[in-house]
Amino acid sequence: MREQHIEYRDGETLLEGFLCYDESLPGPRPTVLINHASNGRDEFVERKARRLAWQGYACFALDNYGKDKLGRTPEESSALMAPFMQDRRRLLTRLQAGLAVAKGLPIVNSKRVAVMGFCFGGLCTLDLARANADVRGVVSFHGLLKPSGFTEPKIRAKVLMLHGYDDPMAPPEDVLAIASELTAAGADWQLHAYGQTVHAFTNPKANDRANGKQYDESADRRSWHALEEFLAEVLK
């Protein structure tokens, strides 16, 4: 398995993505971009990248904060995320910088790219679809669903949202709102809601049910199956 850190820039900001692929397989290949959660491009997304690389995809974990910028506490993570939540166009520019770098990599088949992400990274992923970035499909895991303000009139990417129904960061009113938003934009969208499930259900370290963040083995497994099925559909 080939692993490589790749520096790139958004304006003055130095960023560092993580590329992973099985070098025993030939040529440019279908590729999955991964957007990290609010704490930054950490071991969690690198593990996801490796897992998909074993299935034959090239994976590129984007860095949306800056090289070596990691939130070590919830407060630090919130502080890193906040400027982008307040300025979604700035976030979009950051995301597009990473997408452009990924598409230029020799291992990447730039016509067969999907994007996925977790929590804040789910929102990043949805924003690329909303802006009609040239990707085949996007997958949000316990993503924030708040509207961006720049949804295109006709979204081309297929959209899959994997959602804990009791997620306090994406309550039912946000689900209804994004359903209306994506329907109006003509998107091919799906939402899988998991009952008795809160935020961060894919993260084995999440263990704070009282504050709505808790790992859930079955939602983790089901959502991963849904991802695999979706990638097989959109990247084939």
Next chain:
Amino acid sequence: MREQHIEYRDGETLLEGFLCYDESLPGPRPTVLINHASNGRDEFVERKARRLAWQGYACFALDNYGKDKLGRTPEESSALMAPFMQDRRRLLTRLQAGLAVAKGLPIVNSKRVAVMGFCFGGLCTLDLARANADVRGVVSFHGLLKPSGFTEPKIRAKVLMLHGYDDPMAPPEDVLAIASELTAAGADWQLHAYGQTVHAFTNPKANDRANGKQYDESADRRSWHALEEFLAEVLK
């Protein structure tokens, strides 16, 4: 492939189910019961039964109306369905009669039973879960979601609802209501919502978008994959 019509009774009413299984495989096996849509136990559910039988399950298509009772027009189907929608306990008794017959069949592993259904049959399927029928899981395809009035305090069967988000027979308020109902009952539930998709999306003969009934190839395919994944989980 072995196919057999099996007569059974609910009180005075003679019913006729359809059993299907691959006789080349050994012994009692995991079983899927199928509840028909508002028109009755027709060729559509028999085809579904055959498809699952090829995957190794025993399948039994319940008859909830009576032997040879089929709605040939939407009006006839509504007339057949109406008494059961008005008296959900009467419907439950009918469903339980079919479940008991199925569990007594030699080919059926009575400890590994799941139930699925379409439209009105989705509601039948959900009602069995609500009443805590002894089954492992239930799957509703474009089912009606209206509350039954008899939901048990702790639902044991796993629940999967496959839902067209624009289904006029199950609008967003019904989705929110059943989500609350199943959450309160502690159920392990999932809902897959498909955007741009209306009622009857699995039925190739549905072709009335103006009235919210329309076949949809991708929702049909995606929902079938979800069914397969779910059956593998609950009947293993």
